[in-house]
Amino acid sequence: MALDTVAIAQTTPDDIQPFAQLGLKADEYARIKEILGRRPTSSELAMYSVMWSEHCSYKSSKVHLKQFGDKAPKSDALLVGIGENAGVVDVGQGYAVTFKIESHNHPSFVEPYQGAATGVGGIVRDILTMGARPVAVMDPLRFGPADAPDTRRVLPGIVAGVGGYGNCLGLPNIGGEVIFDETYAGNPLVNALCIGVMKHSDIKLAKAAGAGNLVVLYGAKTGGDGIGGVSVLASETFGSGGSTKRPSVQVGDPFVEKVLIECSLEIFAEDLVVGIQDLGGAGLSCATSELASGGSGGMKVALDKVPLRDPSLSPEEILMSESQERMCAIVEPEKLARFLEICAKWDVTVTAIGEVTDGDRLIITWNDQVIVNVPPRTVAHEGPVYNRPMAQPAYIDDVNSQVVQLPIPSSAAEIRATVLQLAGTPNLADKSWVTSQYDKYVQGNTIQSQPDDSGMIRIDEKTHLGVAISTDANANWSYLNPYQGAKLALAEAARNIATAGARPLAVTNCLNFGSPEDPGVMWQFAESVRGLADGCLEMGLPVTGGNVSFYNQTGAVAILPTPVIGVLGVIDDVRTRTPMSFDVAGLDLYLLGDTHADLAGSEWAFMHGQRVGQSPTADLGREMRLIEVLLAGREEKIFSAAHDLSQGGLSAGLTEMVLRHSVGATITLADVGISLLSESPGRVIVAIEASKTDALSTLAAKYHITLSKLGTTGGDSLIINDAVISLAELRTAHTATFPKLFG
Amino acid sequence: MRVGVITFPGTLDDRDAARAVIAGGAEAVALWHADADLKNVDAVILPGGFSYGDYLRCGAISRFAPVMKLVIEAAGKGMPVLGICNGFQVLCESHLLPGALTRNSDLHFLCRDQEIEITNTQTAWTSSYSVGQKIVIPLKNGEGSFQCDDETLAQLEGEGRVIARYVGQNPNGSRNLIAGISNARGNVVGLMPHPEHAIDALTGPTAEGLGFFTSILNAMVK
Numbered sequence: 001m002a003l004d005t006v007a008i009a010q011t012t013p014d015d016i017q018p019f020a021q022l023g024l025k026a027d028e029y030a031r032i033k034e035i036l037g038r039r040p041t042s043s044e045l046a047m048y049s050v051m052w053s054e055h056c057s058y059k060s061s062k063v064h065l066k067q068f069g070d071k072a073p074k075s076d077a078l079l080v081g082i083g084e085n086a087g088v089v090d091v092g093q094g095y096a097v098t099f100k101i102e103s104h105n106h107p108s109f110v111e112p113y114q115g116a117a118t119g120v121g122g123i124v125r126d127i128l129t130m131g132a133r134p135v136a137v138m139d140p141l142r143f144g145p146a147d148a149p150d151t152r153r154v155l156p157g158i159v160a161g162v163g164g165y166g167n168c169l170g171l172p173n174i175g176g177e178v179i180f181d182e183t184y185a186g187n188p189l190v191n192a193l194c195i196g197v198m199k200h201s202d203i204k205l206a207k208a209a210g211a212g213n214l215v216v217l218y219g220a221k222t223g224g225d226g227i228g229g230v231s232v233l234a235s236e237t238f239g240s241g242g243s244t245k246r247p248s249v250q251v252g253d254p255f256v257e258k259v260l261i262e263c264s265l266e267i268f269a270e271d272l273v274v275g276i277q278d279l280g281g282a283g284l285s286c287a288t289s290e291l292a293s294g295g296s297g298g299m300k301v302a303l304d305k306v307p308l309r310d311p312s313l314s315p316e317e318i319l320m321s322e323s324q325e326r327m328c329a330i331v332e333p334e335k336l337a338r339f340l341e342i343c344a345k346w347d348v349t350v351t352a353i354g355e356v357t358d359g360d361r362l363i364i365t366w367n368d369q370v371i372v373n374v375p376p377r378t379v380a381h382e383g384p385v386y387n388r389p390m391a392q393p394a395y396i397d398d399v400n401s402q403v404v405q406l407p408i409p410s411s412a413a414e415i416r417a418t419v420l421q422l423a424g425t426p427n428l429a430d431k432s433w434v435t436s437q438y439d440k441y442v443q444g445n446t447i448q449s450q451p452d453d454s455g456m457i458r459i460d461e462k463t464h465l466g467v468a469i470s471t472d473a474n475a476n477w478s479y480l481n482p483y484q485g486a487k488l489a490l491a492e493a494a495r496n497i498a499t500a501g502a503r504p505l506a507v508t509n510c511l512n513f514g515s516p517e518d519p520g521v522m523w524q525f526a527e528s529v530r531g532l533a534d535g536c537l538e539m540g541l542p543v544t545g546g547n548v549s550f551y552n553q554t555g556a557v558a559i560l561p562t563p564v565i566g567v568l569g570v571i572d573d574v575r576t577r578t579p580m581s582f583d584v585a586g587l588d589l590y591l592l593g594d595t596h597a598d599l600a601g602s603e604w605a606f607m608h609g610q611r612v613g614q615s616p617t618a619d620l621g622r623e624m625r626l627i628e629v630l631l632a633g634r635e636e637k638i639f640s641a642a643h644d645l646s647q648g649g650l651s652a653g654l655t656e657m658v659l660r661h662s663v664g665a666t667i668t669l670a671d672v673g674i675s676l677l678s679e680s681p682g683r684v685i686v687a688i689e690a691s692k693t694d695a696l697s698t699l700a701a702k703y704h705i706t707l708s709k710l711g712t713t714g715g716d717s718l719i720i721n722d723a724v725i726s727l728a729e730l731r732t733a734h735t736a737t738f739p740k741l742f743g
Numbered sequence: 744m745r746v747g748v749i750t751f752p753g754t755l756d757d758r759d760a761a762r763a764v765i766a767g768g769a770e771a772v773a774l775w776h777a778d779a780d781l782k783n784v785d786a787v788i789l790p791g792g793f794s795y796g797d798y799l800r801c802g803a804i805s806r807f808a809p810v811m812k813l814v815i816e817a818a819g820k821g822m823p824v825l826g827i828c829n830g831f832q833v834l835c836e837s838h839l840l841p842g843a844l845t846r847n848s849d850l851h852f853l854c855r856d857q858e859i860e861i862t863n864t865q866t867a868w869t870s871s872y873s874v875g876q877k878i879v880i881p882l883k884n885g886e887g888s889f890q891c892d893d894e895t896l897a898q899l900e901g902e903g904r905v906i907a908r909y910v911g912q913n914p915n916g917s918r919n920l921i922a923g924i925s926n927a928r929g930n931v932v933g934l935m936p937h938p939e940h941a942i943d944a945l946t947g948p949t950a951e952g953l954g955f956f957t958s959i960l961n962a963m964v965k
Contacts, residue, residue, distance in 0.1 A: 160851070160852075167852060167883075167885075168755075168793045168797075170756070170792065253796070254793075254796070255753050255793060255795065255796025255798070258752075258755075258793075259752050347752065432855075435854075436851075436853055436854050436855050437852045437853070437854070438852075438854060439852075439883050441881045441946075442755050442756060442759070443758070443759065444758070444759040444762055444940060444946050445946060446946055447945065458946065461762075574945070575945060
């Protein structure tokens, strides 16, 4: 194919261009022509097509996401907010923590191992780009039915990919979720979260400032993998019988990324960069246009200087390639020599491919011929914005008007059967089959990891300062009421870290939905965003960033609305955290919070195929008071253990607690069936020594949190009223499920 | 007492190993794979990780690193050398230890708290333990199944060179439940599980791995 240059484009205005195949709509193509005053060159078309994709431009979500800014609570903790590669929060003692979650859903269905692996790789580079050392990862995962044949293809591959990449980077994996539902068949969700730590002064931003400064590309060479990953793969619905789109999936090399991390941290430590950007979705198109628009706008790049793995790549392909493990830095000329030295030490390929210029145009040449001449903001930030039609879907009134009708256990035999059944159901069963494939010990700072309520990392070995993080979503509630569902997920994530004694500080989110072109899905999305923004305002937690993943649907079937919410918190001394369970007999067990007949959206209802009723209503004021009880209880050393209740209610919570250290419990419950199965939000089990009874009562009364006695710890059984379940049979039920399903 | 900790490209547990050396009471000295001298260290640790990505056989490229020539030479003169996980693999590829580490029998990466029994306390790295002592430390690897021919196995067993064995169910298919071995002299030890991740119950399953790092002080005092 002949090279298409700006000069040629000016003389051939009527050439037919394949904008539709690249994922652009006719009006979007017309707008590009209007911006440029001519037809785009094929290279410009390639850049606009990936940068204006749903995945990169947030064109359907932007009008809603604005609320995170409009409704942002006042926060002293926020150092860098939405818009950069990741948000940064102040955690005290001069430390800053950056964290973010992203989706890699479509690639992981097409090619589970590489899709999941590069999902981890991408989020880790985002964190590194902020100037931080990555210290931990987490992976909320969702799959089709556990016993479906395709789940047996997808799940082992995704788990191996998450582990294969993260383990090789030396990042402990400290938590996540594994949830099954039939709507995720064909649309598995792979969300990857990374946390990084730095000092305040080390924060780096994506901007190309200072004319004459060099644009330096370093890391892996560019290949033909992942071309159009963000546009043709991530921003379209899977059709039935279509092509598999495998070439649009990137291929990861974790060893190169590990070396890139160490090399970059050395470069940062010597203050050798003015600005930095990683190459992820949309590759060089994204990095050059975002860096240029982050600065004054002018940049010149010689694309033929980009080191290639495959020398036959065309300039358009180079601009669209999503080859992994690449970074782009802006470097002052006098610092280049030292930059090159550090890269040489780590055997990292490095090339100066251009420079920052005075103008406001991004100019890209190929063998001295201009193939791109655009205002970079129009590529990076001024893409199309859609206010898509939305309408409350018909199912909402239908399911909300129904009432769940479920068998409620009452006899000893029924209680035994129910507790054992819940312990072994795939959504609640022991996840060691998954997490034992992840390294949780590397770096030597892991304080908590799965199956704890939250992950916790020590960030200072001398002061014992630490951070805790949890990700949560309850898609069943979001399906019944997306506004409440988002608030409830936020409350749960915050509660999960407060249970250990960490104070919630900031929020990230990964919003997984079906097609935005379906008004019903768009309504679910808008309601979720509204719920999350309202919830964050009420709880005083700023949203630091996040990710939207649309088009998670096959044909007409969309996934359940799945807003995954991550909350980060800080704990001043990790040694004094409240553990998730007890390891001694003779403690008293109490429930903090109220239990109502909340069976709609519960695991028990899910197991019986009923997704009807009304979700609970989030009471965030009460959630915040409960958090104060949990924090004060930790500080006053009242709790021997504390465990959050969520999916599976009290039944699952007790199961997890007694199995943790193989110490049983004797529990007495009124209205035993509802007490065990209800998933009323805002509840925590606490274990205390009898001598702390008064202190606990005082604390609960002070914050107006209902306190009720559950029983005592001890023995080798879980005894609930007259039902006796030995820990041995409970453990078998809990642990047998995954090995049986996945080998 | 100076204990060197080698970083190859792709090494992951180097900082953990250095932390454990310090906790054991020695000075940790960072060594780089391309170094041309051992910086006067008294002992060397090859930590865990995925050196050079381990895309070839694990450790097969690291054995050719410049620093390994010096390590092999020093080990021959009796310098204590401990290889943990990937380090054990490097020691096997370097022929400082016999046998090979192959993929776990279930073909999955496995990270778990593992009970092992110390079976030889005469080496430079195990003297702080007693024979038969059982400790729990993390095991985490994809290629941890120790294999060797029958003759080598008989020799290792006959000479008491199996220094630790897995307790209970075999986690990875290792012959004779072998978790670690030594050379004939006892100065070179390879261990699949990770004592450096078990020096403090706050961050590890126990603090029972510390003994490997205090043992080396005893070795020097002798």
